[in-house]
Structure formats: C-alpha cells, structure tokens
Amino acid sequence: MKKNETTGVTAPIGFEAAGIHCGIKKAGNLDLALITSEVTGPIAGVFTQNQVAAAPVQLDRIHLRTRRGRAIIVNSGNANACTGKTGLAAARTMASEVARRLSVPLHQVFVGSTGVIGRILPIDRITAGIPVLISRLSRQGGTHAARAILTTDLRPKTVAVRTRIGGTVVTIGGIAKGSGMIHPDMATMLAYLTTDAAILPATLQHALKSAVDQSFNCITVDGDTSTNDTVLCLANGLAKNPQIRQGTRDYRLFVQALTEASQQLALAICRDGEGVTKVVKILVRGATTVAAAKRVAVTVATSNLVKTALFGEDANWGRVMGAIGRSGVPMNQDRVSVSFDNVLMVRRGMGTGLAMERKIDQVFKRKEFTITIGLGQGRAEAHMWTTDLSYDYVRINASYRS
Amino acid sequence: MKKNETTGVTAPIGFEAAGIHCGIKKAGNLDLALITSEVTGPIAGVFTQNQVAAAPVQLDRIHLRTRRGRAIIVNSGNANACTGKTGLAAARTMASEVARRLSVPLHQVFVGSTGVIGRILPIDRITAGIPVLISRLSRQGGTHAARAILTTDLRPKTVAVRTRIGGTVVTIGGIAKGSGMIHPDMATMLAYLTTDAAILPATLQHALKSAVDQSFNCITVDGDTSTNDTVLCLANGLAKNPQIRQGTRDYRLFVQALTEASQQLALAICRDGEGVTKVVKILVRGATTVAAAKRVAVTVATSNLVKTALFGEDANWGRVMGAIGRSGVPMNQDRVSVSFDNVLMVRRGMGTGLAMERKIDQVFKRKEFTITIGLGQGRAEAHMWTTDLSYDYVRINASYRS
Numbered sequence: 001m002k003k004n005e006t007t008g009v010t011a012p013i014g015f016e017a018a019g020i021h022c023g024i025k026k027a028g029n030l031d032l033a034l035i036t037s038e039v040t041g042p043i044a045g046v047f048t049q050n051q052v053a054a055a056p057v058q059l060d061r062i063h064l065r066t067r068r069g070r071a072i073i074v075n076s077g078n079a080n081a082c083t084g085k086t087g088l089a090a091a092r093t094m095a096s097e098v099a100r101r102l103s104v105p106l107h108q109v110f111v112g113s114t115g116v117i118g119r120i121l122p123i124d125r126i127t128a129g130i131p132v133l134i135s136r137l138s139r140q141g142g143t144h145a146a147r148a149i150l151t152t153d154l155r156p157k158t159v160a161v162r163t164r165i166g167g168t169v170v171t172i173g174g175i176a177k178g179s180g181m182i183h184p185d186m187a188t189m190l191a192y193l194t195t196d197a198a199i200l201p202a203t204l205q206h207a208l209k210s211a212v213d214q215s216f217n218c219i220t221v222d223g224d225t226s227t228n229d230t231v232l233c234l235a236n237g238l239a240k241n242p243q244i245r246q247g248t249r250d251y252r253l254f255v256q257a258l259t260e261a262s263q264q265l266a267l268a269i270c271r272d273g274e275g276v277t278k279v280v281k282i283l284v285r286g287a288t289t290v291a292a293a294k295r296v297a298v299t300v301a302t303s304n305l306v307k308t309a310l311f312g313e314d315a316n317w318g319r320v321m322g323a324i325g326r327s328g329v330p331m332n333q334d335r336v337s338v339s340f341d342n343v344l345m346v347r348r349g350m351g352t353g354l355a356m357e358r359k360i361d362q363v364f365k366r367k368e369f370t371i372t373i374g375l376g377q378g379r380a381e382a383h384m385w386t387t388d389l390s391y392d393y394v395r396i397n398a399s400y401r402s
Numbered sequence: 403m404k405k406n407e408t409t410g411v412t413a414p415i416g417f418e419a420a421g422i423h424c425g426i427k428k429a430g431n432l433d434l435a436l437i438t439s440e441v442t443g444p445i446a447g448v449f450t451q452n453q454v455a456a457a458p459v460q461l462d463r464i465h466l467r468t469r470r471g472r473a474i475i476v477n478s479g480n481a482n483a484c485t486g487k488t489g490l491a492a493a494r495t496m497a498s499e500v501a502r503r504l505s506v507p508l509h510q511v512f513v514g515s516t517g518v519i520g521r522i523l524p525i526d527r528i529t530a531g532i533p534v535l536i537s538r539l540s541r542q543g544g545t546h547a548a549r550a551i552l553t554t555d556l557r558p559k560t561v562a563v564r565t566r567i568g569g570t571v572v573t574i575g576g577i578a579k580g581s582g583m584i585h586p587d588m589a590t591m592l593a594y595l596t597t598d599a600a601i602l603p604a605t606l607q608h609a610l611k612s613a614v615d616q617s618f619n620c621i622t623v624d625g626d627t628s629t630n631d632t633v634l635c636l637a638n639g640l641a642k643n644p645q646i647r648q649g650t651r652d653y654r655l656f657v658q659a660l661t662e663a664s665q666q667l668a669l670a671i672c673r674d675g676e677g678v679t680k681v682v683k684i685l686v687r688g689a690t691t692v693a694a695a696k697r698v699a700v701t702v703a704t705s706n707l708v709k710t711a712l713f714g715e716d717a718n719w720g721r722v723m724g725a726i727g728r729s730g731v732p733m734n735q736d737r738v739s740v741s742f743d744n745v746l747m748v749r750r751g752m753g754t755g756l757a758m759e760r761k762i763d764q765v766f767k768r769k770e771f772t773i774t775i776g777l778g779q780g781r782a783e784a785h786m787w788t789t790d791l792s793y794d795y796v797r798i799n800a801s802y803r804s
Contacts, residue, residue, distance in 0.1 A: 052727025052735045052751070082723050084736070084752040117720020118753040227724050304706070308796050318519020321484050322629050325454025333454045334486070349454070350486040351520040394710050394793050 008142030011160035011173030012196035014038040014238040018136035019144030022129025024077035024115070024122055030148035032126060034098065034133045035192055036071040040108055041236035042201035043069030044208040046216075048229035054081035055091040055121075056111040057228060063095070063107040067201035069234045070104045072192055073133075074112035074149045075126060076177070079188065081227040082118040090121040097130045112230050114151055114177060114188040146175040149190055153177055157268040163257035165250045168241035170197040172257050176265040188228040189216060191265050197254060198237035199244040206246060207255045208233045215262035219270050219385045233258070270385050275392025278310050281370040285381040292329045293382035296373060299327035300386075307389035315360040317345045324373060335376030341369045410544030413562035413575035414598035416440040416640040420538035421550030424531030426479035426517070426524055432550035434528060436500065436535045437594055438473040442510055443638035444603035445471030446610040448618075450631035456483035457493040458513040459630060465497070465509040469603035471636045472506045474594055475535075476514035476551045477528060478579070481590060483629040484520040492523040499532045514632050516553055516579060516590040548577040551592055555579055559670040565659035567652045570643035572599040574659050578667040590630040591618060593667055599656060600639035601646040608648060609657045610635045617664035621672050621787045635660070672787050677794025680712050683772040687783040694731045695784035698775060701729035702788075709791035717762040719747045726775060737778030743771045 010017050017035045025031040045064045047057050063069075073094050080087045095109040102109075113121070136144070146156035157176040162169055178189035199207070212231055237243075244250050270279045282301045287293035300306055303323040309316040320338055324331075338346035340363040345356050363369050412419050419437045427433040447466045449459050465471075475496050482489045497511040504511075515523070538546070548558035559578040564571055580591035601609070614633055639645075646652045672681045684703045689695035702708055705725040711718040722740055726733075740748035742765040747758050765771050 050724065050727040051731075051733055052723050052738070079720070082720060082735075082748065082751060082753055084750070116718075117723060118748075227720075227727060304791075304795075311796065316518075318481070318484060318629075321454050321519060322452065325452040325629060329453075331453055333484075336454070346484065346520075348486070349484060350488075351484055389706075389796060391793050391796050393706075394713065394791060394796055 007160040007173065008146055008158035009035050009173045009175050009192055009194045010139050010142035012171040012194050012239070014196055014236045015173070015194045016137040016139055017141040017145035018133050018138065019141065019146070019148030020129055020133050020136060023125035024075055030144060031075055031077045032129050032133055033074045033145035033148035034071065034137060035145055035194065035234070036102065036137060037194070037234055037236040038238065039236050040068050040070045040104065041234060042067055042199060042204045043110065043235070044201070044205040044233045046208060046212045046231045048226055050227050050229070052082065052227050054079055054113060054228040055083055055087035056080055056113045057230060058088060059091040059095060060110050060230065063110055066107050067205070068108055069110060070108040071098050071102060072110045072112065072232060072234065073098050074190065076149050076151055077115040078113060078119055078121050079115045079117045079228050080113040080121045083120055086120060090123040093123050094126055097127050101130060101134055110232055112149070112190050112228070114149065114190055114228055117227060142173070142175065149175065149177040151177065151188070153272055155272050157265055157272065159261045159264045161257045161261040163253050165197060165244060165253060166242035168239055170239045170241050170254070171195065172261045174261050174265055176269055178269045188226045189269065190228070191216065191231045191262070193231070193233040193258070193261060195233065195235045196237065196239035197235050197244060198239065198241050199235050199254065203244055203246045203251065204233060204235050207251070207258055210255050211258040211262040214259050215266040218383060219266050267385065270387055273387045275390040275395070276387040277390055278388045279368050280310055280386050281383055282386055283370055283372045283381065283383045284375065285372065286375040286377055287329070287380040288378035290380045290382050293380050295329050296324055296327045296375065297382050297384040299323050300371070300373065301384040302386070304389055307386065310364070311388035311390045313364040315340070315357060315364045317351070317360065320371060321346065331375055331377065337374035337376065339372040340364070409562040409575065410548055410560035411437050411575045411577050411594055411596045412541050412544035414573040414596050414641070416598055416638045417575065417596045418539040418541055419543040419547035420535050420540065421543065421546030421548070422531055422535050422538060425527035426477055432546060433477055433479045434531050434535055435476045435547035435550035436473065436539060437547055437596065437636070438504065438539060439596070439636055439638040440640065441638050442470050442472045442506065443636060444469055444601060444606045445512065445634060445636045446603070446607040448610060448614045448633045450628055452629050452631070454484065454629050456481055456515060456630040457485055457489035458482055458515045459632060460490060461493040461497060462512050462632065465512055468509050469607070470510055471512060472510040473500050473504060474512045474514065474634060474636065475500050476592065476594070478551050478553055479517040480515060480521055480523050481517045481519045481630050482515040482523045485522055488522060492525040495525050496528055499529050503532060503536055512634055514551070514592050514630070516551065516592055516630055519629060544575070544577065551577065551579040553579065553590070555674055557674050559667055559674065561663045561666045563659045563663040565655050567599060567646060567655060568644035570641055572641045572643050572656070573597065574663045576663050576667055578671060580671045590628045591671065592630070593618065593633045593664070595633070595635040595660070595663060597635065597637045598639065598641035599637050599646060600641065600643050601637050601656065605646055605648045605653065606635060606637050609653070609660055612657050613660040613664040616661050617668040620785060621668050669787065672789055675789045677792040677797070678789040679792055680790045681770050682712055682788050683785055684788055685772055685774045685783065685785045686777065687774065688777040688779055689731070689782040690780035692782045692784050695782050697731050698726055698729045698777065699784050699786040701725050702773070702775065703786040704788070706791055709788065712766070713790035713792045715766040717742070717759060717766045719753070719762065722773060723748060733777055733779065739776035739778065741774040742766070
C-alpha cells in the first residue's frame, strides 16, 4: 500500500480520488470530483432540511437506505436544483455511469452538486468526463477532488485527524466546500469525510450526526440550509481496528476525532467565507436549555447589524443586546451579561461604562474573538461561529451568476 | 381655529407640535420633539416585542393602562435602552417635566427615544430644552417634530389621510422615523399618529393593531423589533363625528384610513432605508394559512442572498426558491410557482427557461416590483415589502456610532 497523503479524503487507508475539468465551468476550472474506496463500506449522511431539495440530495437519500457506499461523484458549477424530473434523471445518470464503470451496485454511488440553481445539468459533458475521472483516480488525487468541488471558495479545504481505537491507528480525512455558508441564508455547503475505521453503519450515522451538530451546524442555522447541503462519511474498515460499538470508550474517541475533523472544515469554511475579515465565536451561557442557548446564539450570529459592526470594528454592543432580546427566548434583561473576550461590557443588563467601551474597541480589532453572553437563568450553553458582513460580501453576492 | 397643515401630526384639528435642538446630537440637528392635543383623548399603542425593552417603552406601557393621552415627547440621538433604573428615571423625568409645565396628569404624557443603545441619556439637556420646546408649540411645528425624531433617515416622513365618518370629515396625521427598519434586524422604528376622530379608547387600540399588522408589521418581522419600536395614535375627538364603534361601517372606514396612513409611512421608511435602491413586494399566495404565507414571505424578504441579488439586479431566482424551501412551512416543491411582476419564472417547481430569464432580467432593473410566490396548497395569502442590500447598507452600519 502506498504512503498516505497527509490530508484530505485519501488520507485514510484504501481511498482514491480525482478531480477534472469536464466542461460545466469555464475552461481550466476543475468541476468534477470522484472519491472511491477499495472496498464497499458503511456510509452515513446528513442533508439539507430545505424542502426545496436538489436532485442529488433526493437521490442520495434513497441510496442511503442500504447504508453501504463505495463512491461519491460531485460536480460544481451547477446545483441541479429546481430541475424537476430531468434533474433527478441526470443525478441518477451520474451515479449509474460511475456504478457501471466501477462494477458496483448503483445504490453504492452517491452524488453531489453545487452551483447555480435552476439550470439543466449538462449531463453529456459529465458522462463524457467520467471515464477520464476514473482513469485519474489515485492516492494523490485528493487535492484535485478538493479543488473540483469549489465554487466561490478562495481556498480548498482539507483535513485529516488520527486517533487510536483499541491500539490501532484510525484516520479520518475530509474535504469541504462552502463560502456562502457563512451567511446561513442559502448557499451550498458540501463536506465529504472518509475513514478507514471499522464501524457499523448505524453507529457511523450516529457519530456523524453528533459531529455535525458540533461543527457544521454551529456555523449555520438549523433549517437555514441550502437546497444542496450534504455531509457524507464513508468508512471502509481497512484500518482493521476492533469494530467500534456505540456507548463504548472507542466510540467516544471516534466521535471526538470526527468532530475535530468536522470543526476544522467548518472553521475553514468560515475563514474562507465570502468577504470575511473576521471569525467571531458567540458563546451563550446560563440558559435554561441548550435549545434556548442555541436560539440566542443563532439570533446574534445572524444579525446583520452585529455583522456590519464587526466589519466596521465598531464596538456597538447595543446591537448585541438588541439581538439577544429579540431571540424569542424568555429572559430577564436585568440578568443579562455580555463580555467581549475577557472584557465585561454589560452587567445586569447595563453597560459598564466608557472605559470598558474603549477596551472592547481593542477587542473588535482582533481577527478572531469571542462574545460571551450570560443569561443568568440556568446552566445550559451553546455556541455559534459567525463572520462579519463586508462590502465584499455584497459585491460577491450581487453578481454571483455573472 | 387656524388652517390645518396639509400633512403630519398637526393635520388633524386641535394638535400642535414642535422640534428643537437640545444638545443630544451635534449642534444644529433637531433632537427633541413634542406633540400635544388641545384636549385629552384616547391613545392607543403598539410596542416592540423585544424583551430588551428601552426605558421609554417600559414607561409608555404603564402610562397606556389608562388609555388617555395629551402629549408625546420624543428624543433622538440616544435610545435610552440598556440603561437600567437610571434610564427609567430619566424617561419618567421627561414625562413629568412636560406634565408639570402643561398641567396635565403624568400618565397622559408618553415618551419615545431613538439612537445609540447603552448610553446614559443627558437628561439635564432635555429638561432644559422642554420649556423652549413648549414655547415653540404650533400648528406649523409638525414638520420640525418630523425632523427631530430622525436618526440616519435621509428624509422626514409625514402623512395625512382624510375620510368621512357619518358625514363628518375626519383627519389622520402621522410622522415616522426609521431607516434601519428595512433590515428587520434591529433598528428603531417610531411612528406617531394623530386624529381628530371621536372614538373610544378600546376601539382605537383595536383599529391601530389592525392598521399596524397591515403596514409596519409588513416591513419587519414579528419579534424582530428593536428595543425601542413604538407606534402611538392619539385621538382628540375634535372633528365631532358620531363616535366610531367597533363592527360598524364607520369603523371599517376609519381602519381603512388608518391603514392607508400607516402604509404610506411604512413604505416611506422602506424607500428611505439605509442604502436602499429598490423596494420589492413579496406576495405569497396559495398557502393553507395566513401565518404560513407570512412565514414564507418573511423568509424570502429577509434573505441576504435575495437582497444582494436585488441590489446587483441579478435575476438569480434560485435564491428565491432556496429561501421558500427553508421557511419551515411544509410544501411540495413541485407545486411552487414564482413570478417577477407578470413574468412566470418558476412553474411546478421548475424554471421556465432562458427566454423567461432574459425577461426577468428586465424586471430586476425596475425600482419597485413584485415577486409573487404560489404555493399551490390553499387560499391564504400574505405580503411583505423588502429592500435590497447594498454597499451603502454596509457602509452606514459598519460605522453607525462614529
């Protein structure tokens, strides 16, 4: 077996990948990616909760029923969403072409698409590209695959995390795309994780859900997903570790590693966000429930007024207070506290004065910092990562299609 | 009786107003307004649902219990929010100074504030200004009051609507401020309506709630109000119309006029929004309930990706579909239709082709247009007005305090 690449989907044992230009994007830009495992293994998936689901998402949900996977094919430049039966047929053709040429069952091939919504997928270019794509499959192809799934992203996003399960080293690799994700409004986030761990399908699904909740779901809003959002994790067991079972220490170690990999990709998406100059963590403490804490965190994290203040490095903490109050979570404003990194700016619902304002002016100049909100009600907490809203955000999104 | 001004709060019989500079804002900018009625009358109010409520809102809620009003005093430049007991005392002082000098009961004086959150109100400047303000009260003072309540607004917003109740002409006048309102995120919206109609307090409250639901609440999101949002309507009965009673034709005429006045002010707020270049109506039809229709309309209207596409005149209808799908309202995407003015771009969940895309390119160039969304489920409908998200929005909000 060749030496592993150090990062990305081919970092675990037994995975190959490739990325090519098949003609969806303008010449030279990679737009078709393939990830394969040497052997069929368990696959887990978490998809958009958007009711306008793209064709590939509809197809993957069906294929996921058997929870076995072998290959993932992804195109960029076209979302294959709002394309009706034609779109669903195109997604199925993508899968069946790969299945036929790799001689694997159709339902073991998963499909992803990202790009403009509502355009018919140029399926002929994709089917023409698939043999080329397969011929390029290699242990080194992970970096090409990482590039081929990008749209407005500035940088490819790859990860590899290793952990020891029952004395055996297990590797989790991953790639992601998404720079619109930073506004939880609607932009595709795709992440593909691979692992050589031996794990049962149901256990893998459970682990993936847990990891996504602590990572990708902390940079977006529940329900505020796009038509195409997809996270898949394909496991092949080639690390030959003792099979991971739920409720064991090994399981916790695996979830920890999977969460770490997912958080690295999620934060990479934030940092590479459209027009982003800052990444800020919103930590909410002292809530009665985790759901309430999350709701406050989400409301602050998605406030345009908070996000423009971050961009302007304008320490306008009143906007944070306003967002907290409109979250819909019952609270007593006289118990609310707000700190910017270690500077306590609001105590018992009141500002702590101009001297403190001058201190948080300095905090707002940092590239990354934490806003800690105390509700003074209970012991539950939650966090979100957010970014600023800049001129470049508007520029990029005002002319996405052109 | 002197001739009415043609528009604003002094348009109805028996109202006077004034606006002065008392020293909260930089020199020369009006920052203190007063509206008074010759006689005490019914008053109705609708306030922010934000749980972080500013001191003047807390005070007004108490004063509104007796549903009788005589005067409204409003300062701009400081929101008197997140200011604790000191802030509440300051709001009470504003009211009591006006009450004492006009010799009216304290609870007949209402208070409004708008501006930066979390700063202590310079109450001495306000109390010093009140005698001057009272001395300037006049039938012509409405335009000064309209200017004195503004913050980042570019233009004062005034309205007057006349209707006939039982043979008698009744006038409704109003002023409003709010340019941050266009993003429902958090920015103060204040509106003060006056009328010479004879109407019982409970009936006036009912009428105001109805008018606000069809106007100011269509340019913001329920619950997404600021710490200071306030709409008050003060009636003095001096038109001497037969008293308006709920459930009558007169009541419907009055609500119609009050709604018209409120919509004019609400749309003026939209058009004057921070960095706004477009005002777009989102009309949702074919829902099973009004609440569901409203939820879809709000989700589309507040989508940053939709709003940046409006600014860029980029007819990216996929973003509208994405927002519809993530609204949380159960739907069948194959029944969804979307028109831009009279161009049907999405039918049964699918794009109608490139020729139509070229047509909606033209629609996107209009200053005002309507996006009509059909859900194909039922007969309920709702609408929202939204605006685009521009460079200027970011510029204004990135440095609001400086």
